[in-house]
Amino acid sequence: MSRSFHPFELPNPILLTDPANIAFMEKELAKEKEKALAPITNNQKKRKSDASEASGPSTSKKKAKKDATDDTTKDLFSIALPGDEDSTVEIFDTCDELRRKINALLRTGTITKAALLRDMSRAAYTDAPNIQSKQLTDFLSKKGATSGSTSRVCYASYVYFEKKRIAEGKAKSKHRKDMEDRWGGQGGLPRRREEKYWCHADDKIVQDALGTVRTVPKGRF
Known part of the structure; x- marks a missing residue:
């Protein structure tokens, strides 16, 4: 880059070879x-920013999200419940609630x-059978x-x-x-096939939302 200087611009317009003139x-x-390069530098920064936005979250952010997911999964599978060792954990959800x-x-x-x-198999069984x-x-x-129990x-x-x-720190619903109040003293929700029941001709067999079976007069339901 070159530029012509008028003598009146220089510190010493009389002696052009004065070191002060050269430094000036x-x-x-x-x-x-610097002014000529400024637009190029700004364009480079903008292109770099646009490329970063187009590529999505940075690798470090993706890794942090993946690590957070892995930690939750790890916590879930590291939790032990009473009965885990022989697959006899007591169930306190109805089949409808699980569905x-x-x-x-x-x-x-x-x-x-x-x-x-x-994941369900791994969480529930020590040998993780294929479901x-x-x-x-x-x-x-x-x-x-109880249908499907x-x-x-x-x-x-x-x-x-x-x-x-438990892994997410949520309270019981x-x-x-x-369900604990209803089945707590009976080993949890019964895991047996649906049974046949005897009742009077004027009665009806009904099952409530918690799985309790009882007879009621036919006219009530």
Whole structure:
């Protein structure tokens, strides 16, 4: 870069070779060069910023998010419940409630059915057996507080969601407390096939929301 200087601009317009004039001209040329480079530098910074935004979160942010997810998963699988060692954890959710929890989790889109089945099996069983997709489909298709209680999905899903609740530091729901009051002295929700019951001709067999079966006069329901 070059520039012409008029004598009246210089510190010593009489003696052009004065060192003060040379220093002044060098300083002015440096300023001109800096001004010329400023737009290029700004454009480079803008392009770098745009490229960063287009590429999404930085690697460090992605890693931090992944680490947070891994920590939650690790906490879930490190939790031990009474009965874990021989797969006899007492169940304090109805089958309908477990179906609601499974469907709600799948609707979030954060986990696939296959991944959920693997996690449920890992959380509930020491040998982590393979739970088939059809077993999940069959369980979800049923209705009733105890309908599906013999399914492996019922037991595995309860243990999974209970450990997940503890890992997330959430309190027990009202439903959970009601189930403990109802089934706490009987080993949790019964895990047996639906039975046939005898009753008077004028009575009807009904099951409430907690899975309790009783007879009532037909006219009441």
